[in-house]
Amino acid sequence: MELIKKAAAILRQGGVVAFPTETVYGLGARVFDAHAIQRLYKIKGRPFDNPLIVHIADRNQLSLLAKEVPSSADKLIQAFWPGPLTLVLKRMDMVPAMVSAGLETVAIRMPNHPMALKLILELGEPIAAPSANRSGRISPTSALHVQEELGNSVEMILDGGPCTIGLESTVLDITSDRLCILRPGVITKEAIQSVTSLAVSYAEDPNAIGSPGLRHPHYLPSLKMILVTPDQLQDGSGLETFLDQKVLLGKRLGAISLQKGVALKPLIYNKRMTTLTDYAQNLFAALYEAEAAGVEVLLVESVPEEGLGVAIMDRLKRGTLSEK
Ligand code: TXA
Numbered sequence: 301m302e303l304i305k306k307a308a309a310i311l312r313q314g315g316v317v318a319f320p321t322e323t324v325y326g327l328g329a330r331v332f333d334a335h336a337i338q339r340l341y342k343i344k345g346r347p348f349d350n351p352l353i354v355h356i357a358d359r360n361q362l363s364l365l366a367k368e369v370p371s372s373a374d375k376l377i378q379a380f381w382p383g384p385l386t387l388v389l390k391r392m393d394m395v396p397a398m399v400s401a402g403l404e405t406v407a408i409r410m411p412n413h414p415m416a417l418k419l420i421l422e423l424g425e426p427i428a429a430p431s432a433n434r435s436g437r438i439s440p441t442s443a444l445h446v447q448e449e450l451g452n453s454v455e456m457i458l459d460g461g462p463c464t465i466g467l468e469s470t471v472l473d474i475t476s477d478r479l480c481i482l483r484p485g486v487i488t489k490e491a492i493q494s495v496t497s498l499a500v501s502y503a504e505d506p507n508a509i510g511s512p513g514l515r516h517p518h519y520l521p522s523l524k525m526i527l528v529t530p531d532q533l534q535d536g537s538g539l540e541t542f543l544d545q546k547v548l549l550g551k552r553l554g555a556i557s558l559q560k561g562v563a564l565k566p567l568i569y570n571k572r573m574t575t576l577t578d579y580a581q582n583l584f585a586a587l588y589e590a591e592a593a594g595v596e597v598l599l600v601e602s603v604p605e606e607g608l609g610v611a612i613m614d615r616l617k618r619g620t621l622s623e624k
């Protein structure tokens with residue numbers, strides 16, 4: 301609790317603090333402090349056209365941020381907050397435009413993590429927080445990985461242990477009667493559809509202005525990731541394209557697989573996930589580990605694009621060398 305008080309004091313003075321959420325670690329600043337927000341963008345090296353998510357601990361804080369809360373929000377909030385669902389709503393004028401990269405909207409979520417909630421309550425105000433990585437890199441899911449990413453450029457890192465979900469929240473635009481998933485996450489399209497009678501769809505054009513974050517390459521780890529099928533991992537067949545391109549030749553290889561494991565040898569890093577939930581939870585940590593182990597080419601196993609698999613494949617595709 302002392303640490304949380306200290307963190308809140310730093311935020312009050314315009315500082316930035318990294319803190320845990322159930323999804324990934326966030327890098328927080330006071331939402332109403334434009335200078336602190338500007339510093340946050342600078343520390344991350346984040347382009348100013350990529351808006352931030354604002355974190356609240358109490359539903360009443362919505363009225364500080366959102367001009368109107370459509371009736372469709374009620375059921376979603378009841379079903380999924382606190383939790384990994386971010387709602388895009390019309391922005392109140394008092395929220396600095398920089399928080400929303402100049403958009404008329406603002407993205408808001410209530411994280412399901414005791415430290416995050418306590419920090420917001422202690423500060424008594426919402427906290428704007430992007431993921432606590434340098435722009436273009438992997439979201440950190442442990443305090444150690446935040447330290448590696450941002451080190452001494454932040455005033456404080458609150459350590460809440462490893463994140464239980466491991467992928468960033470689902471971002472859902474509810475400003476019109478057609479709900480639009482801007483970023484898939486563990487709250488799936490099916491789960492959203494089960495609590496609303498409105499149509500739910502994925503953003504068709506990832507370059508659309510409505511989902512600015514997706515215009516930027518999401519992460520480009522220093523290692524090359526190649527998306528492969530379970531069969532390719534089992535016997536190596538079908539990897540000829542990459543051998544032809546000399547992508548694999550003489551490189552330090554690693555693999556992330558699901559269930560069956562990998563028959564390919566030799567590997568200097570080999571992470572086996574047991575379930576889709578395990579895959580989601582540990583994917584980003586595994587990418588950091590593979591990078592630290594010196595892996596040059598990482599083979600990652602693809603999963604069917606349904607349910608939670610949609611979010612996992614979304615992150616894998618953003619980081620991979622495509623076969624096309
Ligand atoms: O799980 C999460 O959401 C984590 C934790 C820390 O809460 N945060 C996170 O923030 O992933 P960040 O900044 O890395 O990603 C925010 C995403 C970006 O894709 C951004 O474009 C989108 O949310 N976003 C933010 N405000 C938006 C808005 N007003 N309209 C559309 N998209 C918005």
Ligand code: MG
Nearest residue numbers: 430431432439
């Ligand atoms: Mg991010």
